[in-house]
Amino acid sequence: MGSFTLATVPVATEDPLYRLMREYREDSHEKKIDLGIGAYRDEDGKPWVLPVVKRAEDLLRENPQSNHEYLPIRGLDTFLSAAQRLMLGIESKAICDNRVCSFQTVSGTGAVHLGATFISRFHSGNVQPTVFISDPTWPNHHQIFTQTGFVVEKYPYYSATSKGLNVEDMLQCLRTAPRGSTVILQGCAHNPTGIDPSQEEWKRITEVVREREHFPFFDCAYQGFASGDLEQDAWACRYFIEQGFECCIAQSFAKNLGLYGERVGAFHFICAPGSDASELAERIGSQLAIMQRAEISNPPAYGAQIASAVLNDNELFSQWQSELKIMSGRLTGIRQEIKSQLEVRGTPGNWGFLSTQVGMFSYTGLSRRQILELKEKWHIYMTENGRISVAGLNPGNLQYFIDAVDDVLRALP
Ligand SMILES: Cc1ncc(COP(=O)(O)O)c(C=O)c1O
Known part of the structure; x- marks a missing residue:
């Protein structure tokens, strides 16, 4: 048998x-x-297929240096630095301070998973970690966080009456959540509701997250889809980082570059400002490298090369x-x-x-x-x-x- x-x-x-x-x-x-x-x-x-992606593919095909070698465990450097700048901004203090640790992942899903695995292993305290996700949310959040050992809780988000954001109940729930919970926040173009907090509402969310020492985990799968403007759609993430939070971001290029099946994404961990911030970012990187190696060894190259070509060329x-x-x-x-x-x-x-x-x-x-x-x-x-x-x-x-x-x-x- x-x-x-x-x-x-x-x-x-x-x-x-x-x-x-x-x-x-x-x-x-x-x-x-x-x-x-x-x-x-x-x-x-x-x-x-975005015409700009076709142009980038042509460039790759014509480049005699192109090959199908393995990428490093962290992924393609030129892609990662451009992905950081796209999300955090070209003048990001966190990037200048060397306190951002980034890994190329198997699209946004892989980034959420890598982050969840890291948090569940290294969160302080010996209780099971708790994550709060919006009600409703992208259903895979439930699976990813359950499978990585979290207690999964929901915070109110959608009001069936107003068909808008239920911000008061959301804030109240986060106020009573166990101190230090991980809170998943969708950076823009919320899936499934299409409802995003206003800047004022984001500021109120920041206050509660700070008060309760929660850990903000941004899931940004739609940068550019909410307003059509990449900068504007990164506002919420950037605001948290400017406020000095430590946080992490799952970034996907599936939708905004139309690279769905190529699985192009990145995970960024941003350490809070401080004298040991860049050393901590390096340590976190060393642990993520072990996890990434065990899970996928190294990420897929082709889509990242396309994204890198687009992100690093002014005209494209x-x-x-x-x-x-x-x-x-x-x-x-x-x-x-x-x-x-x-x-x-x-x-x-x-x-x-x-x-x-x-x-x-x-x-x-x-x-x-x-x-x-x-x-x-x-x-x-x-x-x-x-x-x-x-x-x-x-x-x-x-x-x-x-x-x-x-x-x-x-x-x-
Ligand atoms: C909120 C959210 N996060 C993450 C993802 C992950 O997408 P992908 O793995 O295709 O980048 C999606 C895709 O639908 C999503 O809606």
């Missing part, structure tokens, strides 16, 4: 998002719409900025369009939130029954929490979507 049997290996539930993607693929209806996956689609509903960088504006502008336009069409129809509900939410997603507030009906009757696929990836809509399918939502909301109020 083997060591592993049906009795010892239970069936795990399929990841709901990937199940949805599979159901969509298997659906043969000609008008089906995929609003599940958080990936940008162009006006024709097709994946968009400004082309990228324009292309980001195209993507975020299209999403804003679609939101506006859904809102005005539903309003013109008199579809039951208040649709103002569609134009105040930002980024790739909109949190519709549709009920489970309505979501199921949209899938079964209309072949429109969205996640069970009512999130739609706005990028899945375009002039070719928008009318069909509006017809469907109007029908379902009237039939199943």
Whole structure:
């Protein structure tokens, strides 16, 4: 008899998002719409390889020095220093002080995982670490932090009544959270709600995090998608760092460079200012290197080389900025369009939130029954929490979507 049997290996539930993607693929209806996956689609509903990425790929291909050698454990240096500057700012004091430790990771997921592994191993105190994540959040936060040994708690975030941020309850929860908890904060374009705190609200969050000595862990998967401006979208992270917090950041280039499958990301640990800050950053780096070596040995090279080419060349960088504006502008336009069409129809509900939410997603507030009906009757696929990836809509399918939502909301109020 083997060591592993049906009795010892239970069936795990399929990841709901990937199940949805599979159901969509298997659906043969000609008008089906995929609003599940958080990936940008162009006006024709097709994946968009950014022209700047194609240019960078051409440069790599033409470069006689290009090869497929292993990267160092930390990753590609030119990519890492540019990724730091992009997130922290070119004049970042933390970078000048040498108190930032950065590792290239397997996209944003790998960065969150590396950070979680580090914190769970080195947090002070001998109790199990506690992490607070927003309710709702990217579902993988639950899995990553559970698997790395955290007690996972939620803080209120979304108000179903106002369809906006529930900031008072969020702050109250963080005030009563065990001192020194890790708090996951999405830097911008919150997934799944599309609702970000205002600068004033971020300042209030900072105060509570400081008061309770929590550890801020920024997850930044959408820099450039909220406002179309890379600098503006990094405001919250930079504000915390300027306030002297120690914190860490998971950074992804999946969405903003459209490098989804190439798995390009970075993890940054920023030590608080102090005389031993740069020595501490170095030590943290030495531990992260062991973890990275055990997990992936060294990160994938190709996507990082593309990102590095774009980030380190002025001309390519400004082309990228324009292309980001195209993507975020299209999403804003679609939101506006859904809102005005539903309003013109008199579809039951208040649709103002569609134009105040930002980024790739909109949190519709549709009920489970309505979501199921949209899938079964209309072949429109969205996640069970009512999130739609706005990028899945375009002039070719928008009318069909509006017809469907109007029908379902009237039939199943
Ligand atoms: C909030 C958040 N964090 C992290 C990620 C990780 O994405 P990736 O691993 O593709 O970079 C995502 C992707 O959807 C996300 O929405």
